[in-house]
Amino acid sequence: MSPTRPLIFDGHNDLLLKLYRAGGPAHARQFLEGLDGAIDLPMSKAGGFGGGFFAVFVPSPVDLDEKFDAMTQPSYDLALPDAIDWEDAVPVVLNQAAILFELERLGALKVCRSAGDIRAAMDSGIMAAIFHIEGAEGIDSDLHTLDVLYAAGLRSLGPVWSRPNVFGEGVPFRFPSSPDIGGGLTDFGTRLVRRCNELGIMVDLSHLNEAGFWDVARISDAPLVATHSNAWVLSNHSRNLTDDQLRAIADSDGMVGLNYAVAFLRDDGQMDTSVTLETMMRHLDHLMAILGEDRVGLGSDYDGAKVPEAITTIADLPNLRAAMDEHGYGAELIEKLCHGNWLRVLAKTWGG
Secondary structure, three states, X not given: OOOOOOOEEEEEEOHHHHHHHHOOHHHOOHHHHOOOOOOOHHHHHHHOEEEEEEEEOOOOOOOHHHHHHHOOOOOEEOOOOOOOOHHHHHHHHHHHHHHHHHHHHOOOEEEOOOHHHHHHHHHOOOEEXXXXXXXXXXXXXXXXXXXXXXXXXXXXXXXOOOOOEOOEOEOOOEEOOOOOOOOOOOHHHHHHHHHHHHHOOEEEOOOEOHHHHHHHHHHOOOOOEEOOOOEOOOOOOOOOEOHHHHHHHHHOOOEEEEOOOHHHOOOOOOOOOOOOHHHHHHHHHHHHHHHOOOOEEEOOXXXXXXXXXXXXXXXXXXXXXXXXXXXXXXXXXXXXXXXXXXXXXXXXXXXX
């Protein structure tokens, strides 16, 4: 098996937030030349990174050092950040979307609107990018912004992050805890999911609480997808999915992308990067035991989380392929986990 093949298509990264904090679209060229982070163009070639979901995210004023310190305790319950108004969120959303399209203009990636686009980009050696929004604060309750962003290329959306908005509630960073925290979708959230179905925008369940998850499962006519979540039975974190949730995803012919964030991998919930890749294999094994081999992939959370030391950046992805091989996954299964299953579920969701 080649160290850089099969190419990895990834369910979540926060590169756009990183470049936004660095100064916005004018600084996009740094991605081509090398960034102090987890993802850039030189590292993608070194690691065999084929692309993934590029998240647009409106950050809350959170002290990350304080947050990560709290998550080294035996138990923790971080307060949910305050809601963000639409008027404040829209400029941030547009700035980060502009970064994505500037990266496309520079030739660093291709913004893909169909599964066929992703295949074509990967086959030609171009990074394939999905325009994704994590937390719909930048979408107005009348959904006019959604229609405009869809026309621009938006193809995936998580209704909430870990804070409330007009569409619903997310889960806090709480350990130990089930995801059964708070209320589900609002009436606006129900309308949002239905409009996403109509347009063919994938609805990401990763940050929804359990009540919201079941609301989407009841409303949606598309496969249920969590782009970056893990197995709650192995790590009792509120961000992870219970076996009942996994069975619902399986019944919908949906998918889960394994999150590399160490707090959601470890059985002690700690923000400690000394996590073996075998721990990740145990999560993959459990996810596949319920979802089957065709409904599990990868969802790193690169540039948005602390990850295992062995895969600090995408240049380290050969280590992950090697761990899959050593764990006994065959070549066909490894290809499914690396990108085949994402292409399958996106083709079913979007068509093409």
